[in-house]
Amino acid sequence: MSAQNRIPVGIIGASGYGGIQLVRLLLEHPLVDITYMGGSGSVGQNFADLYPHISHAVNLPIENIEPEEVADRAQVVFLSLPNGLASKIAPRLLAKGCKVLDLSADYRFTDLQVYESWYKETRTDGEVNSKAVYGLPEIYRDRIATANLVGCAGCYPTASLLALQPLLKQGLVDPSTIIIDAKSGTSGGGRQPKTNLLLAEADGSLGAYGIANHRHTPEIEQVCSDLAGQEVLVQFTPHLIPMIRGILSTVYAKLRDPGLVKDDILTIYKSFYRNSEWVQVLPKNIFPQTKWALGTNLCYLGVEVDPRTGRVIVVSAIDNLMKGQAAQAVQCMNIMMGWEESLALPKLTFYP
Amino acid sequence: MSAQNRIPVGIIGASGYGGIQLVRLLLEHPLVDITYMGGSGSVGQNFADLYPHISHAVNLPIENIEPEEVADRAQVVFLSLPNGLASKIAPRLLAKGCKVLDLSADYRFTDLQVYESWYKETRTDGEVNSKAVYGLPEIYRDRIATANLVGCAGCYPTASLLALQPLLKQGLVDPSTIIIDAKSGTSGGGRQPKTNLLLAEADGSLGAYGIANHRHTPEIEQVCSDLAGQEVLVQFTPHLIPMIRGILSTVYAKLRDPGLVKDDILTIYKSFYRNSEWVQVLPKNIFPQTKWALGTNLCYLGVEVDPRTGRVIVVSAIDNLMKGQAAQAVQCMNIMMGWEESLALPKLTFYP
Amino acid sequence: MSAQNRIPVGIIGASGYGGIQLVRLLLEHPLVDITYMGGSGSVGQNFADLYPHISHAVNLPIENIEPEEVADRAQVVFLSLPNGLASKIAPRLLAKGCKVLDLSADYRFTDLQVYESWYKETRTDGEVNSKAVYGLPEIYRDRIATANLVGCAGCYPTASLLALQPLLKQGLVDPSTIIIDAKSGTSGGGRQPKTNLLLAEADGSLGAYGIANHRHTPEIEQVCSDLAGQEVLVQFTPHLIPMIRGILSTVYAKLRDPGLVKDDILTIYKSFYRNSEWVQVLPKNIFPQTKWALGTNLCYLGVEVDPRTGRVIVVSAIDNLMKGQAAQAVQCMNIMMGWEESLALPKLTFYP
Amino acid sequence: MSAQNRIPVGIIGASGYGGIQLVRLLLEHPLVDITYMGGSGSVGQNFADLYPHISHAVNLPIENIEPEEVADRAQVVFLSLPNGLASKIAPRLLAKGCKVLDLSADYRFTDLQVYESWYKETRTDGEVNSKAVYGLPEIYRDRIATANLVGCAGCYPTASLLALQPLLKQGLVDPSTIIIDAKSGTSGGGRQPKTNLLLAEADGSLGAYGIANHRHTPEIEQVCSDLAGQEVLVQFTPHLIPMIRGILSTVYAKLRDPGLVKDDILTIYKSFYRNSEWVQVLPKNIFPQTKWALGTNLCYLGVEVDPRTGRVIVVSAIDNLMKGQAAQAVQCMNIMMGWEESLALPKLTFYP
Incomplete structure (x- = not known):
């Protein structure tokens, strides 16, 4: 052109x-x-x-x-x-x-x-x-x-929803057990100067914020409810990490069928995102680093099942300013x- | 002397x-x-x-x-x-x-x-x-x-158990719902050089490891079981954070009594640790930064209750090499x- | 008492x-x-x-x-x-x-x-x-x-003057050749929020500022002149480093006597600061890291002589908020x- | 094709x-x-x-x-x-x-x-x-x-030589007064694990190394001598910075003609690199941050003249792994x- x-x-x-x-x-x-x-x-x-x-x-x-x-x-x-x-x-x-x-x-x-x-x-x-x-x-x-x-x-919703989509669409987990523990670099706070975003404050440290009341909660819930076909409430906790870019979402939920093992879930994820160029489901036992996604439109997903507790744990990494x-x-x-x-x-x- | x-x-x-x-x-x-x-x-x-x-x-x-x-x-x-x-x-x-x-x-x-x-x-x-x-x-x-x-x-157990103790000793939560999402600086990995602990690898990034199989799991479970008077399994996920020192544990559990509110739980925590010089229960709506504890023997605790989900969330911060x-x-x-x-x-x- | x-x-x-x-x-x-x-x-x-x-x-x-x-x-x-x-x-x-x-x-x-x-x-x-x-x-x-x-x-003057004092007091260097290339953590910029001090801006990066016009220049010159017994102008360049605390000053000057070797200068420094509890002259071939001084009132000095160029190079490390x-x-x-x-x-x- | x-x-x-x-x-x-x-x-x-x-x-x-x-x-x-x-x-x-x-x-x-x-x-x-x-x-x-x-x-030579080239080719400075104070991220040390490159060691800190004996010295001198048409010795001091990528070189030299002012030197630099797509001479009073060059083949140059001391100071920034x-x-x-x-x-x- x-x-x-x-x-x-x-x-x-x-x-x-x-x-x-x-x-x-x-x-x-x-x-x-x-x-x-x-x-x-x-x-x-x-x-x-x-x-x-x-x-x-x-x-x-x-x-x-x-x-x-x-x-x-x-x-x-x-x-x-x-x-x-x-x-x-x-x-x-x-x-x-x-x-x-x-x-x-x-x-x-x-x-x-x-x-x-x-x-x-x-x-x-x-x-x-x-x-x-x-x-x-x-x-x-x-x-x-x-x-x-x-x-x-939103940034947190993107990371969280891509991690949850296959589970919710296929009804694999009890939606009332979803916990999203998310971690973001400080660029998510924008370029307007604020004390808590100063390097002298935020570097070498880590904290949670917006516990039980962060505004991305209803956004995640709206889409989760749409995917699950029922109203879903999630527990969402963001954390500020001493780095510039990147979000990691660690997502927990109880499997409805305790017989499902890691290989089952991995197969489901790979199949679900087979045609999604921007979602990379990682091989067994590989979990993403946020820096893998920096400067790209990619979302990396790592999947684990804990047979002791019957939970699936999905770890999702994106660049918060990109994907x-x-x-x-x-x-x-x-x-x-x-x-x-x-x-x-x-x-x-x-x-x- | x-x-x-x-x-x-x-x-x-x-x-x-x-x-x-x-x-x-x-x-x-x-x-x-x-x-x-x-x-x-x-x-x-x-x-x-x-x-x-x-x-x-x-x-x-x-x-x-x-x-x-x-x-x-x-x-x-x-x-x-x-x-x-x-x-x-x-x-x-x-x-x-x-x-x-x-x-x-x-x-x-x-x-x-x-x-x-x-x-x-x-x-x-x-x-x-x-x-x-x-x-x-x-x-x-x-x-x-x-x-x-x-x-x-251990470092993760210390942060996690101090956060859980009042809940378990007083039977306030359903132990089967406990999730511990923990984050640590890289000094926890020791001074022996390893590739994943290099600044060039670990800085500007974040990842989970030992999901569903980290060795601190049974240690936490042993003490939780002792505190609860029943066998407890926990979901424990550690993460490596781009900072030298500090652990933050974000602990989730379902309250047995959905009528309990934040003020109740805060009162219980303050009372429980009243004579514990090294455990600082923070005021309402204040949550700890790991750097507050650096170089000290302190453990800071912040407490939240989510009335929408019926969960208590406790955030705990220590210096992993000190407390x-x-x-x-x-x-x-x-x-x-x-x-x-x-x-x-x-x-x-x-x-x- | x-x-x-x-x-x-x-x-x-x-x-x-x-x-x-x-x-x-x-x-x-x-x-x-x-x-x-x-x-x-x-x-x-x-x-x-x-x-x-x-x-x-x-x-x-x-x-x-x-x-x-x-x-x-x-x-x-x-x-x-x-x-x-x-x-x-x-x-x-x-x-x-x-x-x-x-x-x-x-x-x-x-x-x-x-x-x-x-x-x-x-x-x-x-x-x-x-x-x-x-x-x-x-x-x-x-x-x-x-x-x-x-x-x-001031913070930069402290690091720089302690590095220069023995040289100037004993007339060992040509004062017109003094160059001070200094590096500071961002806490020196204070707690008032400013864009350039945000973690998102300052982390993972490095830059010079105040070249040829930083206000610590005349302060350093006043004391250098007093020590040397003659008017001294220095070249002083500060840099902002992606860390919270610490200053490193790398100080260069031409020796008046090209026959002086590293051992000579080290002996002079050790002798000069023998009774100065807060100035630690390091052994031969050891140079300070700023983190050695963090949270202390110490100034560490490392000394080198380059026989090829006839210069003495002194590296000085302090905690900018402490010493x-x-x-x-x-x-x-x-x-x-x-x-x-x-x-x-x-x-x-x-x-x- | x-x-x-x-x-x-x-x-x-x-x-x-x-x-x-x-x-x-x-x-x-x-x-x-x-x-x-x-x-x-x-x-x-x-x-x-x-x-x-x-x-x-x-x-x-x-x-x-x-x-x-x-x-x-x-x-x-x-x-x-x-x-x-x-x-x-x-x-x-x-x-x-x-x-x-x-x-x-x-x-x-x-x-x-x-x-x-x-x-x-x-x-x-x-x-x-x-x-x-x-x-x-x-x-x-x-x-x-x-x-x-x-x-x-080499990485340091690239940053240093692009800063020095116009000065040396046009005979503007006394080569015997050249001091290169360079700062590099830790990726320059490679991926083989070494204690001093661990995040726990290198983060939050800064130090000099290879003072008066770093191997990039003769490499810089060979090219400087070629540019100047006479044998040149330089004072080169590298520093390890708590960041992954990037080199900043702060280069000092005495002007031969004390009448030259900043605008003169800037004009010379802009003219010299007019056709060099990968060398960006910055406007007056702007000095580079290393992060500007990350992931690119660019070298940014900022130029200053100190009329009090008669020195030109050039600051050069590159990505050490790229340019x-x-x-x-x-x-x-x-x-x-x-x-x-x-x-x-x-x-x-x-x-x-």
């Missing part, structure tokens, strides 16, 4: 970590051109002032956010904003015919009351929301293909546009 | 991380003198050749391990050796009248068959083993006080010797 | 990293009681709200800063504030008879014009300033002993009060 | 960090196929047993090293072996018509006596060595283009083969 046939895309919220990943990925995408970058705090600065290392590859200013003007300049728009802002902007972009991919939580919930209750915000865009599709291709690929608005899956955020959004865009799903998605990290 | 009244103590296995902690702690202990340091690979070297930073404080060689000779020169002997070696040495030290504190797993099991099955070693010292006491003072203080042989608690190893051994020694329990035990980290 | 004879001390600026070190050190000091903690942003909070790990040891509020009131409640006052504030407060404390130790740059310069030029502040307390003594005991111990106001040495800040301030206090210089000063790190 | 026209390449020493980078880069190279991987310790294992994360992309065994057989299966061979081994193998590969790129030090020296003296090895392949070209394209591109044997530049090793080797191969120089060379990191 020649350059003039590339699709113009815009990024609103380009200056954060989600934004810089999108820029990085879209610069190497063969079918798009970045034509607009929007922000708030850094309007007027050049993107390369914020990220000098990228100055040889991009020369665009951070502009004000005027949705109609953005829509004039971009066919596809990525929103990478704090929760609560996308739902002010997306309807105006959609009205002008854009396809919209939102990286915040605004369009992840089918039931807006759940959103309002966990996010303490009032929403008035119910009709727009009702057309949004949850952006996790390995679960909702078909719906994404025809969507104009995708609420891209957990920006690369997954690009994957969704490829699907929405009818392109090859893997376009511009990295598949090999630089180890170590 | 004047210098000539200090007790002579020996350290067998002084060159590893357990050894250097013991040296560090015992150098500042007012009632002991280090009179012997033994090792294997580094015999003939001065301890300060291995750890130059300490040369201003200690000037002792690493000597061969001859138990009878050690017994002539030390009243109390710490064994900081790989599993399986202490049981060759301790009987000979005890026969010569020494008090012995073993930091390995050799003397932690009341049932040697359990040890033999999980550690793949044959043991012939059943009679000596039967007199060993499990070295976790907040659970077995009285027995430690009269013991000559203490098998000091999880060497400082706990010194605490046990203080108790065995009838001294003030807190002698030479650090209580305040240098934050951050 | 009985408790009622302890000296009351106050800390203004207790909530930052300098403050928490002071609190930690003074809590274990046998001759002082902390009677006052002052701050600005966190007034009204309890100190343990900011640092929950310390709640078992200290229960004091952060109070407003009213110098005269502070002076009523404390005989010795530590100021741990941003540059430019101490000079507003110290004169009022001194007028009321307090001894004052300032951890900022305000009282480090004999020539206030130098301060005003590098720190872009106007100063009107010239007379008070003229009585201030530079707080680096291994250089100015005698003057500190009789001072009421000490401007404690580079709070512990050195306590050392100065001990000297000012006529107490044993080493009171409450840690001498052994917990390795690793 | 169709798949059957790709050039077969072999990697001897595929299992180390240099090897995995080469594999990673060559898998995405459009004009080559990896047809052979050789090793020693891991012969018989599959490459994906060593690096499970890459199993979806490569399925090749580690084979014995039989040069003639390798030559039958590969037109281009990369040697990624410990120093001293390549010179046993390269002559046999060259005799069979292969092009050879060596990542070790064996073929970096024009004068074998220098090699023998610094590396303590005897060499008998003088004639082969005399035809080797030093593999740093920004200095020796033309010679590389016609070479059959390239001794790829400092494997990517530079691929760049050299592209040149040797007459291909577009930038083929398969990454140019954008994933920040942060």
Whole structure:
């Protein structure tokens, strides 16, 4: 495709970590051109002032956010904003015919009351929301293909749901026993400076947070319930790890059939994800390191069964900013546009 | 007490991380003198050749391990050796009248068959083993006080058992629902160089290991069963974290009485550990960071109840080399010797 | 000395990293009681709200800063504030008879014009300033002993000056050839959140800053000139290292006498610091790691001579928050009060 | 070019960090196929047993090293072996018509006596060595283009020489005043486990090593002398930094003309590297972070002049395993083969 046939895309919220990943990925995408970058705090600065290392590859200013003007300049728009802002902007972009991919939580919930209750915000865009599709291709690929608005899956939900999907879809576990003990690098907290994210605070240490009340809980539960065909509550505990990128989810559940052994479950997982290029089920007795996924769109899964306790334990590793955020959004865009799903998605990290 | 009244103590296995902690702690202990340091690979070297930073404080060689000779020169002997070696040495030290504190797993099991099955070693010292006491003072203080042989608690078990004790002793949870998701710094793997412990491998990453088969499982189960008065199986999953020191244990269990709320459980914990100087139950909604415990003998506990799921979640933080190893051994020694329990035990980290 | 004879001390600026070190050190000091903690942003909070790990040891509020009131409640006052504030407060404390130790740059310069030029502040307390003594005991111990106001040495200057002192005092090097390439952990940037100090930004990376214009340059030059008896300009380049604490200074200079060899210089250093408990000159071919000094008041020095180039290279390691800040301030206090210089000063790190 | 026209390449020493980078880069190279991987310790294992994360992309065994057989299966061979081994193998590969790129030090020296003296090895392949070209394209591109044997530049030399080249070529500095203070992540030490490279040892700390005697010194001096047209001795001090990848070189030298200011030098650098795609001269007052270069073939340069001291300070950042090793080797191969120089060379990191 020649350059003039590339699709113009815009990024609103380009200056954060989600934004810089999108820029990085879209610069190497063969079918798009970045034509607009929007922000708030850094309007007027050049993107390369914020990220000098990228100055040889991009020369665009951070502009004000005027949705109609953005829509004039971009066919596809990525929103990478704090929760609560996308739902002010997306309807105006959609009205002008854009396809919209939102990286915040605004369009992840089918039931807006759940959103309002966990996010303490009032929403008035119910009709727009009702057309949004949850952006996790390995679960909702078909719906994404025809969507104009995708609420891209959260980082923890992506890692957790890919680990749980085969178990729930096939009814292998008792959903009331699901425990998700998740661990994330600090980039998930964003680039706005906060004391607890300082290297001096977060390095050399580890702690849990959001115990029993983290906002990704209802998001995980919504999809688990959909997969299981029954209402599911999960126990979800995130932890902050002294590293920049990566999420590891350690997922526990009781097997309904205590006769199932590790080889059975592994076979089920390998079969389930046989055609999923971005989910790698590891061989027996191999469990993932988060760094295996860094800079890629991959999710690695390791599976174990404990015959003593009758539990299955699945360990899932992703890059929180890639499969957990920006690369997954690009994957969704490829699907929405009818392109090859893997376009511009990295598949090999630089180890170590 | 004047210098000539200090007790002579020996350290067998002084060159590893357990050894250097013991040296560090015992150098500042007012009632002991280090009179012997033994090792294997580094015999003939001065301890300060291995750890130059300490040369201003200690000037002792690493000597061969001859138990009878050690017994002539030390009243109390710490064994900081790989599993399986202490049981060759301790009987000979005890026969010569020494008090012995073993930091390995050799003397932690009341049932040697359990040890033999999980550690793949044959043991012939059943009679000596039967007199060993499990070295976790907040659970077995009285027995430690009269013991000559203490098998000091493992690092993960210490963090996990202090978190579980009030629940199990008071029958508050269903023991079959216990899940322990534990995270440790890499110093737990020792100072012998291994590929997976290299900074280039372990930094910036996170993974689980020993899923469903880690050797600390039966150790935790033995004490849990003792506390609960019934046989308990636990789900225990350790993870390697990109930091040097510290363990965080996130412990899950179903409450038997779904009417119990967070304030109830917090009150129970505060009351339970009221007189335990080394266990700090944190205020409501505060959860520990591992770095709070670094360089101290403290265990910090944070407690949460999830009313949606009926689970209690306890988060426990220790320094794996201190409360999880060497400082706990010194605490046990203080108790065995009838001294003030807190002698030479650090209580305040240098934050951050 | 009985408790009622302890000296009351106050800390203004207790909530930052300098403050928490002071609190930690003074809590274990046998001759002082902390009677006052002052701050600005966190007034009204309890100190343990900011640092929950310390709640078992200290229960004091952060109070407003009213110098005269502070002076009523404390005989010795530590100021741990941003540059430019101490000079507003110290004169009022001194007028009321307090001894004052300032951890900022305000009282480090004999020539206030130098301060005003590098720190872009106007100063009107010239007379008070003229009585201030530079707080680096291994250089100015005698003057500190009789001072009421000490401007404690900066972190980089401490590491650099202790490395240079023997060379300059004995005229061994050409001062115009001095290059100081220094590396610091990020805690030197303080606890106020800043983007470049986030773990996500600073971890896994390394960069230089303040090249040719860092404010510690004139401070180092002032003392170098004093030691050399001639005006000295130095090349000073600091770097930010992905670690929390610690400074390493690599100092280069041309030897005036090309015949001097490593053994000569080592002998000179060992002799020079023979009676300096807190400066450890390492054996031949041993060079310090910053972690050797963590949590201690020590400075480790390693010395090399390159016969090919005629240069001496000295490597110096300290804990930037201890010998580079709070512990050195306590050392100065001990000297000012006529107490044993080493009171409450840690001498052994917990390795690793 | 169709798949059957790709050039077969072999990697001897595929299992180390240099090897995995080469594999990673060559898998995405459009004009080559990896047809052979050789090793020693891991012969018989599959490459994906060593690096499970890459199993979806490569399925090749580690084979014995039989040069003639390798030559039958590969037109281009990369040697990624410990120093001293390549010179046993390269002559046999060259005799069979292969092009050879060596990542070790064996073929970096024009004068074998220098090699023998610094590396303590005897060499008998003088004639082969005399035809080797030093593999740093920004200095020796033309010679590389016609070479059959390239001794790829070392990591520290690459960072240091790209910083120094404009100064030396244009005679702007006094070569006798050059000081290179370099800092490297620990992956430079390789994947063989060593105590000092353990996370528990190297994290949270910093130290110098090889002061006045590091083997990269003569390599830097050889090229500096060539650039300056006179014999140059440099002061080179490497440091080990608690991070995985990246080198920062801080280079100091006295300007011959004290009238030159920062803008002059910057202009010279920008002009000098105008056509060097892989060397990015940063804008005024911007200095590089090593992480900007991670996973790329880029070298970032920041330039400062200190008018007080008359020195120029250049800060250079690369990825030690990429521009400092494997990517530079691929760049050299592209040149040797007459291909577009930038083929398969990454140019954008994933920040942060």
